[in-house]
Amino acid sequence: MEEIRKILESMKPGVDFSAQNHMIDDHILESMDVMMLVAELNDAFDVEITLPYIRPENFQSIDTIYDMIQRIEEED
Numbered sequence: 001m002e003e004i005r006k007i008l009e010s011m012k013p014g015v016d017f018s019a020q021n022h023m024i025d026d027h028i029l030e031s032m033d034v035m036m037l038v039a040e041l042n043d044a045f046d047v048e049i050t051l052p053y054i055r056p057e058n059f060q061s062i063d064t065i066y067d068m069i070q071r072i073e074e075e076d
Contacts, residue, residue, distance in 0.1 A: 001062050001063070001066050003044055003045075004041070004062050004065050004066055004069075005017050005018060005062055007037065007040045007041065007044060008037070008062070011033060011036060011037065011040070012028070012029075012033070015028060017062055018062065020060075020061055020062075021060060021061045022060055022061070023059060023060055023061060024056040024057075024059050024060055025056070025060065029059055034054065034059055037059070037065075038054060041065070041069065045069050045073075047069060047072045047073060047076075048072070049068070049069075049072060053068055053071075053072065
């Protein structure tokens with residue numbers, strides 16, 4: 001989860017991502033941010049986050065992002 005936090009902080013410095021539970025709902029992450037984040041996560045975790053996973057509920061917090069990556073890895 002530390003790697004996810006580092007990626008997020010590099011994209012949006014100054015945001016305390018550890019305390020965020022509604023990043024999409026609170027407009028901390030917008031659609032372009034999510035697309036950039038998906039590309040970064042694909043590279044960092046050697047996964048392919050495809051359209052079925054690109055849903056707001058998967059990008060609300062570090063925990064939901066981590067859970068999504070775990071599900072993708074389990075499917076491979």
